[in-house]
Amino acid sequence: xxxxxxxxxxxxxxxRARNAxxxxxxxxxxxYGAPGVARQPEGVVRTxxxxxxxxxxxxxxxxxxxxxxxxxxxxKSGPEAERALWRGLAQLAVGLTxxxxxxxxxxxxxxxxxxAGIAAYGDGRPHGLGIRELxxxxxxxxxxxxxxxxxxxxxETAPRLRGRPDGPDAADSVR
Numbered sequence: 392x393x394x395x396x397x398x399x400x401x402x403x404x405x406x407r408a409r410n411a412x413x414x415x416x417x418x419x420x421x422x423y424g425a426p427g428v429a430r431q432p433e434g435v436v437r438t439x440x441x442x443x444x445x446x447x448x449x450x451x452x453x454x455x456x457x458x459x460x461x462x463x464x465x466x467k468s469g470p471e472a473e474r475a476l477w478r479g480l481a482q483l484a485v486g487l488t489x490x491x492x493x494x495x496x497x498x499x500x501x502x503x504x505x506x507a508g509i510a511a512y513g514d515g516r517p518h519g520l521g522i523r524e525l526x527x528x529x530x531x532x533x534x535x536x537x538x539x540x541x542x543x544x545x546x547e548t549a550p551r552l553r554g555r556p557d558g559p560d561a562a563d564s565v566r
Contacts, residue, residue: 417491417545418456431460436468439518442477443552446484453546455491459484476517479508483529483550490536491545498543499533506530519553 412420413427421427437445442465449458459481466477482505490498506529513522528550536543 414456416452416454416456417488418459419492428454428457431457431464433460433464434468435461435464437461437465439465439469439473442469443518443520446480447552450484450487450549450552451546453491453544453549455484455487455545455549459488473517475508476512476520479505479510480520480525480552481505482508483525486529487532487543487545487549490532490543490548493542495536495540498536502529502533502536506533521551521553525550525552 412423413425414420414430416428431449442461446458446461449455449461462477462481462484466474466481469477482501484505486498486501486503486505488498489495489501492498506526509520509522510526512520513526516522532543532548
């Protein structure tokens with residue numbers, strides 16, 4: 392990359408490269424000037440419960456890419472003992488993002504990787520998370536994505552992070 396091309400790169404106030412292009416609900420870049428979805432602010436420190444609530448809101452809205460960013464903040468700023476949990480949840484959200492974009496191979500791979508990452512927390516319910524249900528949801532969705540090899544609707548297939556208190560568990564929501 393030459394100096395001219397480097398100087399045209401989008402940068403944040405600290406000078407780090409940051410793509411300023413607007414994005415759609417699945418995090419895909421749109422042309423400059425196009426209306427996009429508001430981005431998640433980076434580096435927000437939340438409690439575990441706040442992280443789960445915000446991520447669930449975004450998942451329910453069909454915005455798994457944005458939920459991934461919320462989990463990534465927790466992964467980077469949370470206690471060491473929970474980093475694998477938040478990383479695994481971020482991978483689940485990215486897997487759902489890829490599946491919704493129609494990338495069946497990437498979606499299935501990341502869903503399974505995320506499920507494996509959170510499996511160690513399966514005997515507990517950290518922050519009220521239904522680890523066993525989420526793991527089952529991810530495995531079932533990965534299989535569906537591979538079988539159907541077409542995009543899945545993100546909002547319709549989004550997991551309930553804390554399970555469904557009034558209905559089926561997260562694993563039952565895969566259609």
